[in-house]
Amino acid sequence: MPTDDARELIQLTRDVADKFLAPIVDEHEKSETYPEGLFATLGEAGLLSVPYPEEWGGGAQPYEVYLQVLEELAARWAAVAVAVSVHGLSCHPLFAYGTDEQKRTWLPNMLGGNTIGAYSLSEPQAGSDAAALACKAVAGAAGYVVTGEKAWITHGGIADFYTLFARTGEGSRGISCFLVDSDTPGLSFGKPEEKMGLHAVPTTSAHYDHAVIDAGRRIGEEGQGLQIAFSALDSGRLGIAAVAVGLAQAALDTAVTYAQERTAFGRRIIDHQGLGFLLADMAAAVDSARATYLDAARRRDAGLPYSRQASVAKLVATDAAMKVTTDAVQVLGGYGYTRDFPVERYMREAKITQIFEGTNQIQRLVISRSLAAN
Template sequence: MPVDRLLPTEEARDLVKLTQEIADRVLAPKVDEHEKTATYPDGVFATLGEAGLLSLPYPEEWGGGGQGYEVYLQVLEELAARWATVAVAVSVHGLACHPLFAFGTEEQKQRWLPDMLGGSTIGAYSLSEPQAGSDAAALTCKAVPTGDDYVISGEKAWITHGGMADFYNLFARTGEGSKGVSCFLVPGDTEGLSFGAPEDKMGLHAVPTTAAYYDKARISGDRRIGTEGQGLQIAFSALDSGRLGIAAVAVGLAQAALDAAVEYAHERTTFGRKIIDHQGLGFLLADMAAAVDSARATYLDAARRRDVGVTYSRQASVAKLVATDAAMKVTTDAVQVFGGYGYTRDFPVERYMREAKITQIFEGTNQIQRLVISRSLAR
């Protein structure tokens, strides 16, 4: 069912309507085939880029859409309701543009940002390592200054769009401790950069997630973003926004699962009645709807705080925690509504359930979100 959205302007309403039309025309007809065969959706991101949907929260002067996060996240939600894999990749691309926009010099932004925001290039975020996921300060991939360049050696892990992206925001060690990490904008075709085989994932099959290997890869020194040692500050500032993106994706998934369950409950009959008319099932659907609406409200609250320039770190963690837990619960309940059919691939709810699980893990596990929230309370 269409979501009754509260959008701030007529332009925003038109933008969400455009997103719905593109998602129904371009994404929905392809999702089942690509997810079942784990094939990359060639042309999809170019189409979204041409429509301006890859750069919405960035200023128009740099080629962005000039939209607030309140609008951008609702666009992400609409994409996710049709194809979560694509929505996650769009969110990651937005995340990958943040370091350059927020911490780059004017010269760096003029050189690279228009292409990144114009949709002609797709970006990826490269922070995690095999032994440094939630503990980002423990990363070991090194960038050694050599003349005017940096030589990079080491391994990164869990890269959405790994091997397919045009650029990577790399966080590598240039010194000791938490102040010894720096941020780099690495071209995807850098010599000495290679990628592992795509991970065999539970869900999100159409876009690869890989490891990256740097074997004395050399990049120009002007590709360092910010100052040496500023990397973790940059990484964490981007992650607040990234967590909101994942919250919106989770809500889109949950909404799709709820819609499928409600439709099925209207069609399926038992004991001479539609199953939605049985109180036990009707109450389950009511709880699912309440969870979706509540999760959407949490991400919108955080987005509005971000848009007016007030602190929103705790609210971003709350939104990510609430929305992704809700998505896991709602998609699981949707499978239950379908009964045995829900456990088959004849209906999409089993895919929604598999896809929802990862939202509780990436951009900081939900245990990490609880840590962020509790520390903010302690302060």
């Protein structure tokens, strides 16, 4: 059961989201402008460090609670919630594989929101197939010289640090992990992608032109990169599942409110069985999706294997978000297709949740391989 501290944190998240996110989300999403200073505010409130130990400035809360924080943020502003999840994903390699000295040097500022991170794994020709990375890091006297392209970086060009995965050898055991400063000479970024949704937080490519990374910025052992990446991705998939549930809940709430107020044929439209049943299915999808991510998180918190459950949660929650947001547009009818109501934005935002942190086809592959291995 949630502790009093956990309940207070979730209520704090709602208060912060209602005060700082909800009033400005429409403005920034429509104008595609970045909310300067917002992530520092979230850091000051302790919302960027929820699952990490107190010794590093964390909130020392279970992952189950952290995911509920993400859900609350996503219900107000999905782009911000995704960026918070990605920031947590970017901190995980340092926390789990870094030396004590590395953690003392960088982790407190990351968790406090003084520095915001981005996760740099994908490449133009290596998205779901992480073992196909081509960006190279060649060891030399001055450190590692990095050359190549990275793609689909949330917070690209704005983040203060990048958790980079680059090739230091051959094969799947030839990938290493690095913590890269944003102002590293030789590192540049492409123009922000023109996306379907999540407009307020940029997604860019990155170009490394013989950028020199100090050897002390390598996280873990050389060649340990894919192990590090995949360990973080399980947690990241749960983050996206929670974001998807937040989106779906927001769409459901909007649809229910509208259906209670709109009348047709002399009755509220929610009282017409055809539409009432549609809303019931939407509610069942949201509740079921939430249960899957909470189940996986509780396994993670208990130290049990949870990789398959993380893929199940990501698959179920993001498919549910796509259906629920689409149905919300249907409930609102013509109004749902306009920008006067947020459901059209929710629908656009839900689509990407089925794609990043491993497409849902990849999640099915992970699940089926787990079953075959039993």
